[in-house]
Amino acid sequence: MDSSVTTASEENVWGGGNKPLNASYGKLMMWFFLVSDALTFSGFLAAYGFSRFKFIETWPIADEVFTHVPFFHGNFPMYYVAFMTFVLIMSSVTMVLAVDAGHNNKKTAVIWYMFLTIIGGAIFVGSQAWEWATFIKGDYGAIETKGGRILQFVSAETEERVALDDFAKEIASERTDHERKNGVWFFNEGYVPSYTVNEVAAGLKANDDVLIRTEAIIQEGEKEGEKTVLSRAASLEKMKDAALVVEGANLVRNEYGSRLFADFFFFITGFHGFHVFSGVVINIIIFFNVILGTYERRGHYEMVEKVGLYWHFVDLVWVFVFTFFYLV
Amino acid sequence: MAHEHKLEIFRGLLKFKSNTSKIWGVLIFLSIITAVEVALGITKPKMLTGNSFLGMKLLNWIFIILTLVKAYYIAWDFMHLRDEKSSLRRAIVWTPIFLVAYLVFILLFEADYVYTVYKEGFVKWNF
Known part of the structure; x- marks a missing residue:
């Protein structure tokens, strides 16, 4: 910075105060x-690639x-993630504009652009929370x-896809909830799936138009890249396993397929979401500092x-997460 | 202020009048790339998924190259590496590129080996 005074004559390059590579200490x-941090994210993504x-x-x-997509029913692959990507790029743009306004010492402009950046970040974090909720809840259900x-x-x-709700057969059972009044050492019952394996099996047997789809991806031919759908006979046979x-999904198993898939989803998008969240917090602090005039008094932004x-x-990392988790 | 901005992108093909208009220009470019990526991701043209180059589908090559292009413009124009000294820029860029390329090479090679062991090595894992 030109505005910060240094007594350059008495200093050597590595003695401090000087700016090696023409970048200040903080920068x-x-x-x-x-x-x-980039290496940490690379480690995550490389591990994802490994699995x-x-x-x-x-x-x-x-x-x-x-x-x-929130508020809409139906099948919209990728649209919402694309929207999130756009929001993040957009908030990156308002951030550069804030930096640019800072270089020109325009305080009001910096305030407004910082404000827009914070809003963009908040929308992104909110979207990610929604995405997690949808992922954890699941929608069709599956059998392991x-x-x-x-x-x-x-x-x-x-x-x-057919949801378990649509075909599973309710079978009356003697199962009753364990209640506090009956227990000496009472624990709340954990999560119990909506249907038992027997109910799903009976439902499959009763509905001729339901087939099983396995995890295996077809490697060649007409349907290359799609998941294998078993014949009716093979479906009934497979159901015995x-x-x-x-x-839905948790850290142990998920209805989408490989167990590691959900683990990596939670870890990679979670670690990124944490970065966005802390970015928003830091942005808010700087935002208030700008309003208070701290940097105006300091002479530079x-x-x-x-x-x-x-x-x-954070935006840069998301570009990679978007590609390797959602696109490729 | 000593903030010199280099205002041309695409190796000088496009020169902007001010830093602000350069920012908007880069935004438009990045948005177009993202739109192309999403469109390809949804349609998945058979021509691109059916053919592969060096063991990877053409579609995935396109995704990865477009990602690197996006990363370049975010780092160069948004993080203004374009305006930094070239020695700083090289230290920042090549260190992770070298380490990540090394890591990815080892891990993916190893994973492919594990895959063949599962497939052909008499290990029953899908029962």
Whole structure:
């Protein structure tokens, strides 16, 4: 910064106060942090690639998992994630504009652009929370076999997914809820799936137009890249391996397929979401500092530039997460 | 102020009048790339998924290349690496690229090996 006074004549390059590489200490340290953080994210994504290549023929297809848009019913693959990507890029733009306004010492402009950046970040974090909620809740339900593989159900005519709700047969059982008044040492009952394995099996037997879809991806021919749908006879045979009803997702199992898929979803988007959240918090702090006139008194808006770097980095990481988790 | 901005992108093909208009220009470019990615991701043209180059589908090559293009413009124009000294820029960019390329190479190679063991090595895992 020109405005900060240094007594350059008495200093050597590494003695402090000087600016090696023409970048100030704070900016250089921010870059150090960003490079190391980039390596952390790369580690996550590379590990994701490892697991995916290991199970390349059975990995879930992201298009079929992320099909929801808030307030709309239906099948909209990728639309919402694309919207989130756009929101983040947009908030990156308002951030650069804030930095640019800071260079020109326009306080009001910086305030407004910072405000818009914060709003964009909040929309993104909110969208991600919604996405997590939808992912955890699930929508069709599936069966897990003894070997830990996921079996999903499709309609025979359209090959579209069928929810357990649509075909499982209610079987009256003697199961009663354990209540506090009956227990000496009472624990709340944990989560219980809506249907038992027997109810799903009976439903499958009763509905001729329901087939089982396995995790295996067809490797060649007309339907290359799609999941394998079993014939009616094979479906009934496969149902004998059923061990559990799975609805939605948690860290142990999920209805979408490979167990690792949900784990990586939670870890990668969660770690990124945490970055966005902390970015929003830091942006808010700087926002108030700008309003209070801290940087005006300091004579330069370099602090805005530094949080700007962090904010763009979050956007940069999302570009990679978007590609490797949702597109490829 | 000593804030010199380099205002041309695409190797000088497009030169903007001010830093602000350059920012908007880059935004439009990034939005177009994202739109192309999403469109390809939804339609999945058979021509691109059916053919592969170096063991990877053409579609995935396109996705990865477009991602790197996007990353370049975010780093160069939004994080204004374009305006930094080239030594700083190289230190920031090449260090992670080298390490990540190395890591990805090892992990994916190993994963592919594990895949063949599962497939052909008499290990029963889908029962």
